Structure formats: C-alpha cells, structure tokens
Amino acid sequence: MELNIQTLVKQLLEAGVHFGHQKNKWNPKMKDYIYTEKSGIYIIDLQKTMDALLKACSFLHDIAAAGGKILFVGTKKQAQDTIKEAAVKSDMFYVTTRWLGGLLTNFMTLRKSVARYDKIEAMKADGSFDKLSKKEGSQLNKELLKLKKNLEGVRRMTSLPQAIFVIDPQRENIAVREAAKTKVPIVALIDTNCDPDLVDYLIPGNDDAIRSIRVITNMVLNFTLKGREKFAAGKKADEAAVVKKKAEEETAVSKKPEPEVATDELVKDAEEIAKRFEHGKKDEKIEEEKTIKRRTPTTRRE
Numbered sequence: 001m002e003l004n005i006q007t008l009v010k011q012l013l014e015a016g017v018h019f020g021h022q023k024n025k026w027n028p029k030m031k032d033y034i035y036t037e038k039s040g041i042y043i044i045d046l047q048k049t050m051d052a053l054l055k056a057c058s059f060l061h062d063i064a065a066a067g068g069k070i071l072f073v074g075t076k077k078q079a080q081d082t083i084k085e086a087a088v089k090s091d092m093f094y095v096t097t098r099w100l101g102g103l104l105t106n107f108m109t110l111r112k113s114v115a116r117y118d119k120i121e122a123m124k125a126d127g128s129f130d131k132l133s134k135k136e137g138s139q140l141n142k143e144l145l146k147l148k149k150n151l152e153g154v155r156r157m158t159s160l161p162q163a164i165f166v167i168d169p170q171r172e173n174i175a176v177r178e179a180a181k182t183k184v185p186i187v188a189l190i191d192t193n194c195d196p197d198l199v200d201y202l203i204p205g206n207d208d209a210i211r212s213i214r215v216i217t218n219m220v221l222n223f224t225l226k227g228r229e230k231f232a233a234g235k236k237a238d239e240a241a242v243v244k245k246k247a248e249e250e251t252a253v254s255k256k257p258e259p260e261v262a263t264d265e266l267v268k269d270a271e272e273i274a275k276r277f278e279h280g281k282k283d284e285k286i287e288e289e290k291t292i293k294r295r296t297p298t299t300r301r302e
Contacts, residue, residue: 008219009046015211018044020192030192033204042192049204053216056187056201057223060163064227067235068162069093071154071184072217073175078210079167079217086221087153090228093161094153095175104160104178114155117147160184165220168207170194189216 012018020026020034020042035045063070072094074083080096087094095103103110120140123129129137166188169176176198179186187201188194189212196202206212 005050008050011215012046012049012205015206015215016209017049017205017212017215018046019206019209019212020044026192027195029196030190030194030204033196034192044192044204044206052201053203053205053219056203057219059185059201060165060187060220061223061227063162064090064224065230065234066162066227067231069157069159070224071095071157071161071164073099073164073172074167074213074217075099076168076171076208078208079213082210082214082217083167084153086217086224090221090224092224093157096153097149099172099175100150101174102178103154103175104182104184107160110151110154111158113147114151117144117151117155120144120147163187165217166199167213167217168194169199187220189213 018035020030023037023040023042026034026042033045033048035043037043060070070087070090070092072083072087072092074080074094074096075098084094084096086092100110100113120143123140124144129140132140160182161184163185164175164179164187166172166175166186169186169188169190170193176186176188180198185200186198187203188199189203189205189207190196190199191205191207194207196204203216205216
C-alpha cells in the first residue's frame with residue numbers, strides 16, 4: 001500500500017498526535033519515544049510514531065489478508081464512535097462500552113451469554129413476550145438491553161481473535177492482560193503515561209484527543225480493508241480454480257475415449273474360427289462320403 005510520507009506527517013501534526021501527557025504523569029519507559037518537553041508537556045517524536053504506525057498497520061493488514069479477525073477496543077468516550085465505525089466497516093469485532101472480565105480468558109462463558117442474548121431476542125421476535133406477565137416482560141427487556149449494550153460488538157466472535165487493537169492500554173489494562181494471557185497479539189495507541197512493554201506493536205501518540213484517535217484508527221482501518229480485499233480476491237480465485245478443475249474433470253469424463261478394440265486379435269480369432277469351420281465342413285463331407293459308400297451295394301462281376 002503506497003503512502004505519501006509528507007502527507008501522513010502533516011495529518012499526524014494537524015491531529016495533535018504528538019502531544020503527550022504532563023511531565024508528572026509520564027512512564028519512564030516511554031523515554032525513547034519522547035522528542036522534547038514544552039510548557040510542562042512531553043512532545044512525542046512523530047518520526048518514531050510514523051515508523052511504528054506503519055509497522056503495526058502492516059501487521060494488521062497481514063492478519064486481515066489471511067482471513068484473521070481483529071478485536072477493536074476503545075471504551076473511553078473520545079474513542080467509542082471511531083472504534084465502532086472502524087470495526088463495522090472492516091467487518092471486525094469491537095468493545096466500546098465496558099470490557100467484560102473473562103471475555104478472552106473465559107471465552108466459553110461469553111458464548112453462553114451470547115446464546116442467552118440470541119434466545120431472548122428470538123422470544124421477542126416470535127411474540128413470546130406477549131404471553132408473559134408485564135413484570136416478566138419488563139425484566140427480559142432490561143436483560144436484553146444490557147446484553148445488547150455489552151455483547152453487540154462481539155456477538156459474532158465464535159473464537160479468539162488473531163489480534164486486538166486498543167486505544168489507551170492503561171485504561172484497558174484488563175483487556176491487555178487477558179490478551180497477553182491468551183497470547184493474542186496487542187496493537188495499541190499509547191501515550192507517554194503507558195507501559196510499552198505490555199504491547200506487541202505500539203503506536204506512540206496522543207490517546208486522549210478525538211482527532212488523534214481518529215487519524216490513527218483510520219490508518220488501521222485502511223490497511224485492514226486492503227487486507228480484507230486481498231483475502232476476498234484470493235478466496236474468489238480459489239473458488240474459481242475449484243470450479244474450473246471440476247469442469248475440466250467433467251469434460252474429461254464426457255470425452256473419455258471408448259476402450260480401444262484389439263483389431264488384430266479379433267481378426268486372428270475370426271480366421272481361427274473360419275479355419276475350424278472349414279475343417280469341420282471337410283470332416284462332415286468325408287463322413288458323408290463314407291456313409292454313402294457303405295449304403296451303396298457293391299456290383300458283382302459276372
């Protein structure tokens with residue numbers, strides 16, 4: 001995927017990606033990603049941000065190109081809409097309200113909750129709610145709303161994702177720990193107050209500003225969409241190859257040549273049969289002549 005580096009740097013600057021936290025709220029491990037300090041605020045080195053961003057996006061592109069799934073996580077108010085939009089556009093999963101403890105480490109419990117969600121929704125759709133008392137119907141409606149709020153973004157997630165993309169891993173520390181425990185690679189936008197050691201592919205930058213979150217997430221989205229397109233093209237090509245192979249096999253069967261007739265052998269057999277037939281006729285003629293001679297009286301000489 002070709003990029004204009006100058007345009008990308010300009011976008012990062014305009015979005016305020018380079019603004020870090022105050023000096024008294026930093027993590028010393030982020031020292032290598034800090035360019036300078038200005039008015040008590042750390043300024044992040046955008047060159048390193050850009051390099052890390054391209055590396056992270058390339059990784060997520062490869063995940064999507066292989067047909068893998070990515071879980072987008074951003075529960076802070078500034079990130080919710082952007083994260084959900086990116087996940088929906090790329091047909092991925094998302095968590096934007098509250099991280100449910102055990103979402104990754106206790107995955108089967110999550111699937112049971114999703115099954116409950118599906119069941120209640122089916123009851124509402126087929127009119128089963130009408131047969132319940134007002135109190136029971138109200139309780140189920142409340143439960144349905146709660147399940148929808150917490151599970152809508154992961155409802156289709158039938159297995160662990162191949163990667164998670166996180167906005168502010170310090171805030172989403174439970175998600176990060178669960179991903180590490182289940183060995184799911186972590187890609188994250190991290191500010192100067194975060195621990196970079198907890199992340200596999202870090203993107204140093206402002207994780208509080210809406211514009212900063214949006215420009216980084218949109219980059220991730222674009223690379224993910226390219227990967228999805230590549231996967232879809234490969235899948236389509238594989239299907240076409242299967243169809244072509246099947247058609248060729250059917251054509252080969254329909255045009256299969258009839259077994260070759262061993263002409264020489266047939267001729268030889270026919271000649272053998274003819275000889276036997278002629279020989280048989282001769283034997284019959286000889287026998288017939290012998291029979292005639294036996295039946296014919298002998299003429300006496302006078």
